[in-house]
Amino acid sequence: MTNDTQKLQHLMQRVNISSFKALSRDAAVSERQILRLRQGKLEQMRVDVLLKLSQVFKISLSELLETFSALPISPSSDFSLTSEKEIAELKTEYQRSLRQLEQQREILKQEFQQSSLQLLESLLLQWPTAAQKATENPQLAAIKIVPLVQKPLERLLQDWGIEAIAPVGAEIPYNPQMHQLIEGTAQPGETVKVRYTGYLQGDKLLYRAKVSPV
Structure with a gap:
């Protein structure tokens, strides 16, 4: 077990993360990126990945870098990842990405609702009228109303597999x-x-x- 792997496991224990797979899921980063961190390849990792990991571990990005960097990190360090401006820009970009993701989810939700409504069109249009007629005429045979529900439902289920x-x-x-x-x-x-x-x-x-x- 490498020293960096031990460091990573120590951080994981502090936030009750039991496996590298769980860490990958919680931080929304690939297991390959986590492997790089375990192998001491911090310089090959993107800043956004490191920021996600620091947020999961509930520590600052600087603390994460100091934990896994082979060199001491100080405020005067030339290591570009510690740039306060870069971190601020990254956080802004991260928030923008979250907003875009939320917008995409809303669009997908609307598309899903629209496609479902198209499949259920005949039911939506005809069912209220059929229900009203059944209320007005209790003797109306139910078998005449069943197809209004059954056919759109069968079509919807078939479309969804x-x-x-x-x-x-x-x-x-x-x-x-x-x-x-x-x-x-x-x-x-x-x-x-x-x-x-x-x-x-x-x-x-x-x-x-x-x-x-x-």
């Missing part, structure tokens, strides 16, 4: 990883009936199907 585990009413072998019993007991492989469907998105389980014994 989401699939139902099994249709409601289906009788299938019980799988505790995919199914949740809402009553009774069942052993894996025993037949159960789907009461509420569950969903998968690719290989990811979103919701387990709720089932009951047959």
Whole structure:
């Protein structure tokens, strides 16, 4: 274990960071950059990376540089990374980048909402009218209203790559990883009936199907 690795681990312990991977995540820097610091290659690291690390460790940039630099750092040092002006400019740039990121998130959010609204357009336009007619005429067959909800929902799920585990009413072998019993007991492989469907998105389980014994 190198001396710089020990120094880094000491700083990590002070802020309860258990691994280099966790440090990479918390500081939003690559593990390669952290490896450079462990290897004593401070001069090869960008100032913005060092600033992010200092913020995670809750120390000043100067303290971080002094900890890992092979040379003593003083106010009169010619080491450009310690320039107060450069640090101030970097902080300004960092704040500007945060604002840009927030703006990008808002744009992505609006684009997501717009695409979702397009998929649900027929439901948004027709459902209020259908609901009003159902209120005015309780005898109106529900089967006539179901497609207004079902088709837009199926289109939305298909566009997002989401699939139902099994249709409601289906009788299938019980799988505790995919199914949740809402009553009774069942052993894996025993037949159960789907009461509420569950969903998968690719290989990811979103919701387990709720089932009951047959």
